[in-house]
Amino acid sequence: MKASVEGEKVILVPYMREHVPKYHDWMQDPTILEATASEPLTLEQEYDMQVSWTQDSLKQTFIVLDKELVMGDFIPGNPHIEAMVGDVNIYMNDLDDPQMAEIEIMIAELKSRGKGLAQESVLMMMVFAVEKFGIHAFHAKIGESNKASLNLFHKMGFQKISYSEIFKEVTLELPITESTCEKLHQLIGNMVTHSWP
Numbered sequence: 001m002k003a004s005v006e007g008e009k010v011i012l013v014p015y016m017r018e019h020v021p022k023y024h025d026w027m028q029d030p031t032i033l034e035a036t037a038s039e040p041l042t043l044e045q046e047y048d049m050q051v052s053w054t055q056d057s058l059k060q061t062f063i064v065l066d067k068e069l070v071m072g073d074f075i076p077g078n079p080h081i082e083a084m085v086g087d088v089n090i091y092m093n094d095l096d097d098p099q100m101a102e103i104e105i106m107i108a109e110l111k112s113r114g115k116g117l118a119q120e121s122v123l124m125m126m127v128f129a130v131e132k133f134g135i136h137a138f139h140a141k142i143g144e145s146n147k148a149s150l151n152l153f154h155k156m157g158f159q160k161i162s163y164s165e166i167f168k169e170v171t172l173e174l175p176i177t178e179s180t181c182e183k184l185h186q187l188i189g190n191m192v193t194h195s196w197p
């Protein structure tokens, strides 16, 4: 079963083959590569990456759609490339703690920045991950000079737990307590899930 999650400003949809060319274009931008600590991939490697995202049970990704850019009605299962503006990911890759997820967000389209889309996407992904995978803590690794991202995660209650001198990167954490969970649900009061086979 595949699922999309709709909020007030964004719809999170699965990363589909049709999204790859635009995603690959974004990842040619050196600023984006640096901010997301990514390596450039060829188009073919990006197609392989899209398949690996759908098969790896330790990763979950969604493409972020800006609802203001969706042409016509939103159709679950349709890639809506016209509205894709970024992505949000989690990795459950801590062998000592499988219920810990590292979270990443990117709003690549400049015209869609500063509208609260990153904040809503991260909150929605956290609610999804708590409900689907029982995640009890989120980590975010952020370059020390990435003020926008540091502000974003601090605003949501993440706090610094470590700093890597080598990578010039801080790790922030948000433990999911009962009260954080309640707050997340209040913030994302009108989140709707659309599922299809």
Ligand SMILES: CC(C)(COP(=O)(O)OP(=O)(O)OC[C@H]1O[C@@H](n2cnc3c(N)ncnc32)[C@H](O)[C@@H]1OP(=O)(O)O)[C@@H](O)C(=O)NCCC(=O)NCCS
Binding pocket: 032, 035, 036, 104, 105, 106, 107, 108, 112, 113, 114, 115, 116, 117, 118, 119, 120, 140, 141, 142, 143, 146, 147, 148, 149, 151, 152, 153, 155
């Ligand atoms: C960081 C990023 C995801 C923010 O996306 P966005 O949709 O513009 O962010 P939002 O509109 O949801 O902003 C939410 C909060 O983040 C912070 N923020 C966002 N952009 C900011 C900026 N340019 N400068 C300072 N703070 C900023 C603010 O606290 C803001 O809250 P406010 O509007 O009440 O001040 C986006 O700039 C981006 O994708 N950058 C490149 C990739 C990247 O750095 N990803 C993070 C890697 S860990």
